[in-house]
Amino acid sequence: MSEIRIIDVKEGILSDNHMEADKLRKELRSRHTFLLNLMASPGAGKTTTIIKTLEMLDGALKVGVLEADIDSTVDAELVAAAGAQAVQIHTGGMCHLDAEMTRAGLEGLDTASLDLIILENVGNLVCPAEFDTGASCSVMILSVPEGDDKPLKYPLMFTVCSAVIINKIDCVPFFEFDFQEFKRRVRKRNPDIAIFEVSAKTGAGFLPWVEWLSAKVNAWNETS
């Protein structure tokens, strides 16, 4: 039996999600807590990236994790086993999280004691990009097997994120993935986006990503 706390959330009834998201963002800022909204396709490696990030941070930041899924607790169990405070959010079939759902999930964590909360959004490159969760920052993962043409097909996701992590670079020999072309396509949508190349499996390339994230978290929490 799982000991993971499960929180069932429903789509917000508030008509103005943007206002609710801004309110949540300000509250988190006043509590010196940075909320990272992590988005990707199913199977891009969100959970593995979170676990490797926790390992690399090695206690330098106090981290909690919200795992959103339609069903199951497999991700929250993995993250809890890696030593983080973890809560599983069940979206009741919903394809994304909004600010009200995120707020409900945050109630399962001791936010005041945490520097960083990572929200693993539902695996989906479309809908999550349309809803502000109240996060301090949104980041996406695109894995090599998905292909370098995704910025052409899912433009909004690449536009709303501050960084894109290219994951599974260890399996490059198996796939045709043109890194230069991918970066060109991403930067056409979003010229200021940070791009990292990693393997969450081997840990390759994690240092620049973890340094970038830590700097963001520290800057946010110091100016609270």
Add this chain to the structure above:
Amino acid sequence: MSEIRIIDVKEGILSDNHMEADKLRKELRSRHTFLLNLMASPGAGKTTTIIKTLEMLDGALKVGVLEADIDSTVDAELVAAAGAQAVQIHTGGMCHLDAEMTRAGLEGLDTASLDLIILENVGNLVCPAEFDTGASCSVMILSVPEGDDKPLKYPLMFTVCSAVIINKIDCVPFFEFDFQEFKRRVRKRNPDIAIFEVSAKTGAGFLPWVEWLSAKVNAWNETS
């Protein structure tokens, strides 16, 4: 410049999508045309699977393809280059297709002359599963890099499909994918589902899939 025909579709205004889907299904049946709704995550290999299927069919069925994406025409161009009638549907940001959007897309094809129309739905394991497109049959692709835990997280998708194609089996050495466990999880949701193991890149495993599909198409069109 692309010569692909692009059809912009909007979400149906009809309240009863199910009724509209049934109507479309009956019309297609009376025209002896089988509509396959193909769903998967972004980058699972939908377009490559369609192209390899066309190659294996080798003219035995007259096939048209509807490529649904939020933006770009890259998929329709690839399919047209492989010799099929192809139409690009732009969903205007929508995360799925419904029956009315499918009907609008079908207007770009000479349906009466076609035995089989393959509808490549938006890359998404959540929303497309919730909307009946009017298809004769729904099939999904799950690629090895996405992982064997997906039936736990996206239960509805695995429930509404008549077959699941496990793609990218050529890259199994790079990923931990437990085929037995995956099949057990899928069949728990959907005991009657057909499961195929293929590599759209190498063509491995395509014969059973193409035979299964051809039998479905012929049975449908003969009983029209």
